[in-house]
Amino acid sequence: MPVNYEIRDGIAILTLHNPPVNGLGIATRRGLVESLDRACDDDAVKGVVVTGGARAFSGGADIREFNRPEASQEPTLPTVITAFEASPKPVVAAIEGMALGGGLELALGMHHRIAASGAQIGLPEVKLGLLPGAGGTQRFPRAVGLETAVNMIVSGTPVAASRLADTRLFDAVVEEGVLDAAIALCREVAESGATLPRVRDWTIEHPDAEGFLGFARNGVAAASAHYPAPLKCMDAIEAAVKRDFEAGLAVEREAFAQLLASDESRALRHAFFSERAAGKVAGLDASVVPRSIDAVGIVGAGTMGGGIAMNFLNAGIPVTLLELGQEALDRGLATIRRNYENSARKGKLTAEQVEARMALLTPTLSYDDLAHADLVVEAVFEEMGVKEAVFGRLDDLAKPGAILASNTSTLDVDRIAQFTRRPSDVLGTHFFSPANVMKLLEVVRGKATAPDVLATVMALARRIGKTAVVSGVCDGFIGNRMIEQYSRQAGFLLEEGALPQQVDRAMEAFGMAMGPFRMGDLAGNDIGWAIRKRRAVDSPEITYSRTADLLCEMGRFGQKTGAGWYDYAPGDRTARPSPVVDAMIEAYSAEQGITRRRIDDQEIVERLVYALVNEGALILEEGIAAKASDIDVVYLTGYGFPVWRGGPMFHADTVGLYNVLRSMRRFAKGLHGDAWEPSPLLVELAETGRSFN
Structure with a gap:
């Protein structure tokens, strides 16, 4: 059972049992409402305590249900919260371990809350490109104050319950005995006959709410260029301050729906699940016992x-x-x-x-x-x-x-x-x-x-x-094998008409942490030079632009030598365009008989990113990577690919594999077209309307 029910001295104790973090999926939500109704219908029950046990009150909504029918099946989380809020008998949350996201929103719908001092409290939805969608943006500011709520909701960072002990969120923060304290409080409230408090009825007090909101909004806007969720959080919190509770809820719910459908949130949720899925290795039996590593x-x-x-x-x-x-x-x-x-x-x-x-x-x-x-x-x-x-x-x-x-x-x-x-x-x-x-x-x-x-x-x-x-085993494994094709295209772009600063600027505008030439200067251009020398022997059929070798022959290995694709001043890592390098590139184009042309940023981005995607598809075909999401994890955590795009394979899915393949076939007609042989897997998926993930 996802919710265990017991009565202790006239108090019904509802214990969430949905490991590992008591996620609030449909079965748990139904269990909560049914248990509440059972307690309310029993004259022997004077009050209700909800607990998740020592490990976790609740880690929040089951995000696997998002965009699935279960997410909208009644009782939804807002329905569950409303039911507890309307209970004629006192309801107390006993919080240990954590109350995060929907778990905290559930607790906010109860009449009283007692927490262990070290319990983690927070609304981390923004990290998935969302906002709290079950009243969190409306109740939390009422419980902890406007400034604390803004900081926590917009950052998504949890804090220990002890940090919030002086707010109205908790009736008590204790070192131990959370459940016993909650039962005692519940009995005391029931016997007193006092009016049951609702967070929704509290007011948000601040000496200059409008001024603070304006200041906070400016800061959030500056720090969240590619992420719409933080500003949507600000919209919903501002509605909590300026409108009545139900109107604020309507703003929150509309914003949640918009974010849920956004590419950014889909990418962030993909990254979240992909990182966890990476640890599940195909063909590795769960019964295998790891060896001890003590030294x-x-x-x-x-x-x-x-x-x-x-x-x-x-x-x-x-x-x-x-x-x-x-x-x-x-x-x-x-x-x-x-x-x-x-x-x-x-x-x-x-x-x-x-x-x-x-x-x-x-x-x-x-x-x-x-x-x-x-x-x-x-x-x-x-x-x-x-x-x-x-x-x-x-x-x-x-x-x-x-x-x-x-x-x-x-x-x-x-x-x-x-x-x-x-x-x-x-x-x-x-x-x-x-x-x-x-x-x-x-x-x-x-x-x-x-x-x-x-x-x-x-x-x-x-x-x-x-x-x-x-x-699996191959030259470069997943990440470096793919980056090789990315780097090849970057070199070809130099031959055809681009310069290092334009390529880097385009890729950084796309969201990469660093463009390919700045990355080369940081890592050391001699490293790539050594790899190309080895591959000239092992795989002579692979062609490269000679510009990178010419650069190394000039002794320009990057930041460590003070000169690479860019010039660097002593003690300063600022990359400054180099007239010497630009001249070398232009001379090489002329030597090869290549008429340089204007290359726009879109072509730069597509050629570099789709080179990653095509090689990733080959890696999947060969079984080097077990799943496309593993490739995305490699690039999100190791190569600075923008998280809000979900990784190269997810980004290709978002663009549409038909469109990716169409662009690749256009590139195949260009100067270095032999580098654009599409992966059979990519062709198959594109032509059948499917995706990698």
């Missing part, structure tokens, strides 16, 4: 190795960090400490926490000190010969059952596994730089990787706060 070894104390180490230290897992030279080891340790001390200066860590994490780190110059590790992550130079030497050593000394992982970003994990006598214990763990900051972890499953090895690393990813996506 980690890392080979390489450079930028990646040090950043990877910090992930484990942050989770309380001891790390042994190996380098072959004392100077490199000392440099790596100093960088880790400096990163932690910078966090402490910003108030994110205490000095004690810094020392506790550093105490978990053991530096070494000897491979033998890795023999106790349950997991060893190799983070050395991206060259197969170097990987072979490392994995040969690890194979000789690692204990039986230890997992051996390569942080390679492009190389063949199956070949790396063959450098050992235990290929079933080998897989790829592609962290993204900076590894202690970026959320994405591509987990590369080799053909011999054991199921429990994969399960272990996926569970470990959650433990260290990463979003893990499983990839």
Whole structure:
């Protein structure tokens, strides 16, 4: 039963039972109303307490029902709230764990509320491109005050109940015994015969509500250019201040309906579900038991190795960090400490926490000190010969059952596994730089990787706060294989008539965190140069613009050399257009006999994004990615693709695959048309009116 019913000394206790967060789906909503009616019809019952148990009062509406018939089936959440609000017997919410979104709106419809001091309270709907749609924008300002309500609703950030203890939201905030306190309050109210309070009847008091709303609206508008929900929240809150309750509810409901149908909200909901779905690996039986990871070894104390180490230290897992030279080891340790001390200066860590994490780190110059590790992550130079030497050593000394992982970003994990006598214990763990900051972890499953090895690393990813996506083995895996086509098109655009600043400007206007040329300068253009040299041998049929190689031959590797696609002043990361680079590009076009033309921003965006989409479709066909949403997660969390567009595959669905294919066929008639062979999967989906997701 989604709602358990019991009577304790004349008080009906309704306990939500819909794990994991007591979502308010249709069965739970019906259970609540039926239980309330049962309590009201029983003369022996004097009052009602609603609880979700110790873990969660309610995490809110079941968003899986959005745009499905269940969402509008009665009783809807507003109907449930109205029923509790109108109850002739007192109703008290006993809040532990969390009351978020619709869960908080449900509690606001009750007569009284008692919360545990640490319970998380909030209305996070804006993070899904929505607003609270069951009276939250109307009741919450009445309960906590206008300014607090605006800040919490527009940001979607929850706070501990103790932060709201001095507002009218709670009758009491307690350290323990929430349910007992709620029962006692309910009995006291019932026996007193006092009028039952309704939040909807309270007034919103503020010395200058109109001035504050105007100020807040200006700030919200400046910070939410691509997100309509925050300003819609402001509209609904303003209606709560200026209109009566029912009129305010009407504004809220109309805004909710508009947002629910918006592309932005659909994209944000897609991203939300996709991230959770990424952890569900096809073919991996739920009965597989992960191995224990109590100690980690890392080979390489450079930028990646040090950043990877910090992930484990942050989770309380001891790390042994190996380098072959004392100077490199000392440099790596100093960088880790400096990163932690910078966090402490910003108030994110205490000095004690810094020392506790550093105490978990053991530096070494000897491979033998890795023999106790349950997991060893190799983070050395991206060259197969170097990987072979490392994995040969690890194979000789690692204990039986230890997992051996390569942080390679492009190389063949199956070949790396063959450098050992235990290929079933080998897989790829592609962290993204900076590894202690970026959320994405591509987990590369080799053909011999054991199921429990994969399960272990996926569970470990959650433990260290990463979003893990499983990839099969291919050159570049999911993310870098796709970005290769994106970068190829960017280079071709330079040959045909664009300049780096125009391409970057167009992609950043589209919403990318950084355009391809600024990204190259940040990462180091020599990295791409090395990959192209390798691919010239491995895949000579793939053609590239020579402009990127010419740039590197000039020694312009990016920010680290003070010059790349752009010029940089010492100590300043501002990208300034370079006349030298522009001249090089134009000279190369002339040398190739290419007449440069005007290229508009729409063509730039479509060529770069559809190159991602087409390669993503090939990755799906080949089984490198299990589902299109996994590709979207990779790009949303690792490559700066705009969240409000939902990822490249979702964006293609939004545009319409028919339109994507039509554009690609137009590009195929251009100068570099051989790069536009459409994926058979894309063709099939486009011609049958289907989509990736």
